[in-house]
Amino acid sequence: MRRGRALPYLLLLPGLLWLVLFFLAPAVQLAATSLYDPAGSLTTGYAMTWSFGNYPDAVAAYGAQLGRSFGYAGLATLAALLLGYPLAYVIALRAGRWQNLLLVCVVAPMFTSFLVRTLAWKTVLSDSGAVVGLLRDLHLLAPDGRLLATPVAVVTSLTYCYLPFMVLPLYASLQRLDPRLLDAAGDLFARPGQVFRRVTLPLSMPGVVAGTLLTFIPATGDYVSAELLGTPNEYMVGNVIDAAFLVRLDYPQGAALSVLLMAAILVLVVGWLRRSGPTELG
Amino acid sequence: MGSRFGRFVADHWVLAVAALVLGYLLLPVAVVAGLSFNQPSSRLSYDFAEFTLDNWRDPCAGPGMCAAVLRSVQIGFVATAVSTVLGTLMAFALVRHRFRGRAVVDLLVLAPVATPEVVLGTSLLALLVAAGIPQGFWTVVIAHVMFCVSFVVVTVRARLSGMDTRLEEAAVDLYASEWQAFRRITLPLVLPGIVAAALLAFSLSFDDFVVTNFNSGTTVTFPMYVWGASQRGIPPQVNVVGTAMFAVALLMLAATRRARPAGARRGGKAR
Numbered sequence A: 001m002r003r004g005r006a007l008p009y010l011l012l013l014p015g016l017l018w019l020v021l022f023f024l025a026p027a028v029q030l031a032a033t034s035l036y037d038p039a040g041s042l043t044t045g046y047a048m049t050w051s052f053g054n055y056p057d058a059v060a061a062y063g064a065q066l067g068r069s070f071g072y073a074g075l076a077t078l079a080a081l082l083l084g085y086p087l088a089y090v091i092a093l094r095a096g097r098w099q100n101l102l103l104v105c106v107v108a109p110m111f112t113s114f115l116v117r118t119l120a121w122k123t124v125l126s127d128s129g130a131v132v133g134l135l136r137d138l139h140l141l142a143p144d145g146r147l148l149a150t151p152v153a154v155v156t157s158l159t160y161c162y163l164p165f166m167v168l169p170l171y172a173s174l175q176r177l178d179p180r181l182l183d184a185a186g187d188l189f190a191r192p193g194q195v196f197r198r199v200t201l202p203l204s205m206p207g208v209v210a211g212t213l214l215t216f217i218p219a220t221g222d223y224v225s226a227e228l229l230g231t232p233n234e235y236m237v238g239n240v241i242d243a244a245f246l247v248r249l250d251y252p253q254g255a256a257l258s259v260l261l262m263a264a265i266l267v268l269v270v271g272w273l274r275r276s277g278p279t280e281l282g
Numbered sequence B: 001m002g003s004r005f006g007r008f009v010a011d012h013w014v015l016a017v018a019a020l021v022l023g024y025l026l027l028p029v030a031v032v033a034g035l036s037f038n039q040p041s042s043r044l045s046y047d048f049a050e051f052t053l054d055n056w057r058d059p060c061a062g063p064g065m066c067a068a069v070l071r072s073v074q075i076g077f078v079a080t081a082v083s084t085v086l087g088t089l090m091a092f093a094l095v096r097h098r099f100r101g102r103a104v105v106d107l108l109v110l111a112p113v114a115t116p117e118v119v120l121g122t123s124l125l126a127l128l129v130a131a132g133i134p135q136g137f138w139t140v141v142i143a144h145v146m147f148c149v150s151f152v153v154v155t156v157r158a159r160l161s162g163m164d165t166r167l168e169e170a171a172v173d174l175y176a177s178e179w180q181a182f183r184r185i186t187l188p189l190v191l192p193g194i195v196a197a198a199l200l201a202f203s204l205s206f207d208d209f210v211v212t213n214f215n216s217g218t219t220v221t222f223p224m225y226v227w228g229a230s231q232r233g234i235p236p237q238v239n240v241v242g243t244a245m246f247a248v249a250l251l252m253l254a255a256t257r258r259a260r261p262a263g264a265r266r267g268g269k270a271r
Helices: A007-033 A054-093 A096-111 A114-124 A130-137 A151-175 A179-187 A192-203 A205-221 A224-229 A237-246 A251-276 B002-035 B065-096 B102-110 B117-131 B137-161 B166-173 B178-207 B210-215 B222-232 B237-259 B262-269
Strands: none
Touching: A007 A251, A007 B065, A007 B102, A007 B117, A007 B137, A054 A096, A054 A151, A054 A205, A054 A237, A054 A251, A054 B002, A096 A151, A096 B002, A096 B178, A096 B237, A114 A151, A114 A224, A114 B002, A114 B222, A114 B237, A151 A205, A151 A224, A151 B002, A179 A192, A192 A205, A205 A237, A205 A251, A205 B117, A224 A237, A237 A251, A237 B117, A237 B210, A251 B117, B002 B237, B065 B102, B065 B137, B065 B178, B065 B222, B065 B237, B102 B137, B117 B137, B117 B210, B137 B178, B137 B210, B166 B178, B178 B237, B210 B222, B222 B237
16 A cells, blocks of 8 residues: 555546546436436437436336246246356366466457357257257257247356356356365265255355356346347347337337336346355455 | 265366366367367358368458457457556555555446446546547547556556565665665565456457447457457457467467576565
8 A cells, every 4th residue: 555645547538538438427417317208319419308208118018028028038047047156066176276277268269250159059059060969869859949039048158158158257257166165064064965955055155146146137138149049939028129219210119118128137147146245246 | 984975076077177167268269269160051051171281371351350359359459458557557556655645546447347347438438428539449448558567557456466575675775765675675576467468458458348448439349340240250360369369378378487487486476
């Protein structure tokens, strides 16, 4: 810690200015836009009429997509937790000298374009592909059943996209866990299941909380998976917001949906943090 | 005995699941690499049809694709340079100084990370439209810097707070000026964190679709190109770019790991 009262503020100034101008001010403008007169348009201009009715109107029109966003994101988060935990566990506690290589493998997918990877699922889940063929042979899928253009494809892709964000914080908290604690529990006649439930899992909760947040928040706002792998029946709120701003040019409605999405996320996140305690995010 | 057997099963069950999950993570990358050697049977087909080297021989055959890649690289460089400088300065202030209002600054830095991209993108669009600013190259840069800064702060801050300040104190004790201590001791030790932050910022900027989609106007970045092409049929060269990106990133990663001095590596683990 050094003296110099003005120095920290000088260091912060440019970055803070950027965040205030291009993050905070836009957020305020978004809230304002959501209350504009819905009768206006981009060409004639919008009047500020404090139209709180935009919110119930937006929910009435697109409540299904809003609900679906949280449903799909919840499923994807749960799937990512169930898949990510064993992987993080192995990397943190069983991988030995392979640890760094495995971590690189977890991050590596993010080096390729996100859209191109999402499109790759079109190939993997294709009607003539091996996965659909296998599921049909096992009678898990009807002979003409599909995976593409179904919620399964969208949730599979959402889970895949955000899985690294689940694995990394889980790994961070598991790696800090003292393996002697696990040995001690075993010495005291705890069965492996008990060791996991009573020692490993509680000690890794900060990682679980951070991982679920880092997966859930971006997944609710995602609309790339629904657009590329689903149909309008799988559309999430992001698809509607995109269309409202870029196709229908209905700014007040798009803004109202954006604000609703953010507000719902904040409520869920605060509730989750209250219940679960500290996170890996610090 | 029973517990030992149980443990054996538990361990190997976990290993098998972990291997499958790793496969799930890496499968799309393998598919992209495979498809870069594909000659698709039709414009809208995503299935592997026929092996070819043509896509790699002439990656720019698809109209507009290479221009879009170039645009993304330009935006990525500018956004990385600006966000790395801004974020590093902020990280120094947050780790090395006590000041009033730090909780507010922390909140403002973390908030963009906790906001879905679609909200970030639409907010900025609402502001730009209200202010009458036309969207294009520079609005994309502004948007990218905005969300990259937070990641730079987090990365550099982790590096800085794991650092042993006694090294700088020792330098000052040995009659180094504060500036010399900074140049010769602090900066070299923090540099790996700054480089990692810059690489992260570049990859975030280069790959961003959602925020860009709302703020690019008619500027076409590589993700915007892929998005547009996905409606009309994806040229197979897109997979060449995807695979090349992957290879370049792996090489950069290997290079930065190698370049890190031994002492710095240990310093990084301290926290």
